[in-house]
Amino acid sequence: MKLILAPMQGLADPIMRDVLTRVGGIDEAVTEFVRVTDTLLPARTFLRLCPELRAGGKTRGGATVSVQLLGSEPGWLAENAVRAAALGAPAIDLNFGCPAPTVNRHRGGAVLLDEPELIHQIVKAVRDAVPAAVPVSAKMRLGYADTSRAFDCAHAIESAGAALLTVHARTKVEGYKPPAHWHWIARLREAVSLPVVANGEVWTVDDWRAIRAESGCDAVMVGRGLVADPGLAGQIRAAAQGVEGEPLAWPALLPWLEDFFALCRAEAEHYAVARLKQWLGQLKRRHPEADEFFACIRTLREAAAVADALAAARRER
Secondary structure (H helix, E strand, C coil): CEEEECCCCCCCCHHHHHHHHHHCCCCEEECCCEECCCCCCCHHHHHHHCHHHHHCCECCCCCEEEEEEECCCHHHHHHHHHHHHHCCCCCEEEEECCCCHHHHHCCCHHHHHHCHHHHHHHHHHHHHHCCCCCCEEEEEECCCCCCCCHHHHHHHHHHCCCCEEEEECCCCCCCCCCCCCHHHHHHHHHHCCCCEEEECCCCCHHHHHHHHHHHCCCEEEECHHHHHCCCHHHHHHHHHCCCCCCCCCHHHHHHHHHHHHHHHHHHCHHHHHHHHHHHHHHHCCCCHHHHHHHHHHCCCCCHHHHHHHHHHHHHHC
16 A cells, blocks of 8 residues: 655645655655756756755655656656756656646646657656666546547556556546546556556545545555645555544644744745645645634734744644
């Protein structure tokens, strides 16, 4: 059984990865995508998006972090993969799933699912370029507008030499709207010989059980469900051992919020308040107290005032 933190653009940044993997239960994580166009990116770009490269490619919580690349030029993706590997990336992941319109307009992410031949070229170029010891994986959706080329894309990824395939069980057009079509993951898993990771709409322990049962996958990637409930991975791991795990209650979560906020302030004081409010917006799905606390700080703009409010909330609990 393996749990992987999903590469959520604009949400699972290095600080969020750090905190969530220290809460516990996550084996691996994937960075937000590194956008590759027609240049070899400087080392500082990779180190900014994946500071874990300075620590052996692991978070402080011990999760191994893959560097994800996004683009449509096989040669440039290969060169940048070599650079990431040289900087210590434990693995390279290739993004064929991002549904963002801006990304798709620039021939990145899920739009390439209509071009399985290009997908093959990209994966092969990267696989041939990086050292053999560095695994190359890919993440795809079921298609762009429909599922008609899902098998073509999966076979393209496999035949190009990928070591792992993650399948988000929706098309680009479906975005993040439920449901996720877990039975499609099973169909793709049966069609290829490489390991497959199941992804999409895992919010609870019961969802984890269901996606494993329906997809047949031992490895599951969890995204917004873990951001909304940071204790979810620990509960899943307990369930895998036949134990009823305790949910992470709001009082136990408050110190993690303080830690997250302090790390955000250390990086950029001006954006820390917005980042905390963003996380509270996700947390309220599972913790009503997050909505209450958001109401308390909604009008606050200064980081010091928000830090005081966090400290007061912790003392009150």
